[in-house]
Amino acid sequence: MRRRLAPAALLLPLALLLTACGGNSAASTPDGGTDGHGSVTIDVGDQKGGSEAILRAAGELKNLDYKIKWSTFTSGPPLLEAVNAGAVDIGGVGNTPPVFAAGAGSKIKVVAAWHGTSKGDTILVPNDSSLKSPEQLKGRSVAVAQGSSAHYQLVASLKKTGLKLSDIKVKYLQPADALAAFTAGKVAAWAVWDPYTSQVLKAGQGRVLTDGDGVTNGLTFQVAAPDALKDGKKAAAVRDYLERLRRAYRWVYDHEEEWAKVWAKDTGLPEDVALAAVKRTYTTRIAVAVDKPLIASEQEIADTFTALRLIPRKVDFGEFTDTRFNGDLPPSTAAPRPSEGQAGEDP
Numbered sequence: 001m002r003r004r005l006a007p008a009a010l011l012l013p014l015a016l017l018l019t020a021c022g023g024n025s026a027a028s029t030p031d032g033g034t035d036g037h038g039s040v041t042i043d044v045g046d047q048k049g050g051s052e053a054i055l056r057a058a059g060e061l062k063n064l065d066y067k068i069k070w071s072t073f074t075s076g077p078p079l080l081e082a083v084n085a086g087a088v089d090i091g092g093v094g095n096t097p098p099v100f101a102a103g104a105g106s107k108i109k110v111v112a113a114w115h116g117t118s119k120g121d122t123i124l125v126p127n128d129s130s131l132k133s134p135e136q137l138k139g140r141s142v143a144v145a146q147g148s149s150a151h152y153q154l155v156a157s158l159k160k161t162g163l164k165l166s167d168i169k170v171k172y173l174q175p176a177d178a179l180a181a182f183t184a185g186k187v188a189a190w191a192v193w194d195p196y197t198s199q200v201l202k203a204g205q206g207r208v209l210t211d212g213d214g215v216t217n218g219l220t221f222q223v224a225a226p227d228a229l230k231d232g233k234k235a236a237a238v239r240d241y242l243e244r245l246r247r248a249y250r251w252v253y254d255h256e257e258e259w260a261k262v263w264a265k266d267t268g269l270p271e272d273v274a275l276a277a278v279k280r281t282y283t284t285r286i287a288v289a290v291d292k293p294l295i296a297s298e299q300e301i302a303d304t305f306t307a308l309r310l311i312p313r314k315v316d317f318g319e320f321t322d323t324r325f326n327g328d329l330p331p332s333t334a335a336p337r338p339s340e341g342q343a344g345e346d347p
Helices: 053-056 076-084 097-103 149-160 176-184 196-202 225-230 232-255 258-268 269-279 292-307
Strands: 034-036 041-047 067-073 090-093 108-113 122-125 143-144 169-172 189-192 207-211 219-224 287-288
Touching: 041 053, 041 076, 041 122, 041 232, 053 232, 053 258, 067 076, 076 090, 076 097, 076 219, 076 292, 097 292, 108 225, 108 232, 122 149, 122 196, 143 176, 149 292, 176 189, 176 196, 189 196, 196 207, 196 269, 219 225, 219 232, 219 292, 225 232, 225 269, 232 258, 232 287, 258 269
Parallel strands: 041 067, 041 090, 143 169, 143 189
Antiparallel strands: 034 067, 090 219, 108 219, 108 287, 122 189, 122 207
């Protein structure tokens, strides 16, 4: 017998999309608090259960000789709008929002990157679906958030099987609506990311038809405002902030359950869903350099959406990067940490 998703689960807030969403949901909570002390302040754009939560859990917000002013956003696109406007100095997003921001001519610079597995980026189908492989999606309805990382994963997964986006019936739905449509049987499949993948699997409401491993690049970014980087004192604070964030991610590797509890409390996710997503996706991420292979991989995403006429102009993604914070980080092609979650099972 299927476990029904509780009404609260159907209303999983868009804040939980973390860095993957490419939708146009609401902007920010501007008064998010301040950490540290000193004459220099960097305004950091964040998402619920994001950078602030992981830095605080890892003890990396101590002994700051500059101030961090936090602003909370529901997804990557409005965060990048704030970066473009100069309201935010730096913030974390996924692999697709910077491409759309670049296409709009936004003033942004990708300054740091993490490479993880893409096992949490999935195309889900109901447990009783007759679909066994992605090529069987032809003519079927698939829900996806337009312009999101899942949108690209869907396009790339179809291409791998010889299909085009026009071969399926795309239903552009934001995750809360897509989740409701999926559980009600109104769509044949749903292209989405963690924690939604883990939520559906833990609730016994679906299974993985295919995932993004080997299909998408698994990158997430910190993106800064060019004007902030021109300020020597702010640039120094940004450098320190990135070093602390990298250490915080390393802390997560050895504290999965502790981090999952913090994340669950901060976001409202059930602890078992949070832990599944942490193991499948978030603890696989390693800090990597912003380099030529990374630029080429993002360029491929940009060119894909330009060809679909979802980006209005040709994008040179390299123009929207800044490599000064790479240090001795491994290349962007370095293998991520292995995922402990099994995307096709209920871990």
